[in-house]
Amino acid sequence: xxECQNCGxxxxxxxxxxxxxxxxxxxxxxxxxxxxxRDRNGIREKxxxxxxxxxxxx
Numbered sequence: 001x002x003e004c005q006n007c008g009x010x011x012x013x014x015x016x017x018x019x020x021x022x023x024x025x026x027x028x029x030x031x032x033x034x035x036x037x038r039d040r041n042g043i044r045e046k047x048x049x050x051x052x053x054x055x056x057x058x
Contacts, residue, residue, distance in 0.1 A: 002028040006043070 002016035002025055003009070009032040019038060020027045029036045029043040036043045 002026050004028075004033065006030070006036055007033045024038075 001011050002013060004011055005026050005028045007030065009030055010029060011030050015030065016025060016027055027038075029038050030050075033046075035046060037046050
């Protein structure tokens with residue numbers, strides 16, 4: 001079963017087939033990743049709205 005290169009979570013074969021290039025078996029990011037996300041140009045760090053960041057630290 002494919003595994004996320006970033007967080008190590010298992011992903012389905014269908015997810016890997018859709019979200020990875022043909023020559024890659026394991027996606028670079030998945031829905032379980034807490035720090036990065038898929039973007040149309042690859043992967044990027046997740047952004048947190050400043051008001052949400054204050055709630056998380058309180």
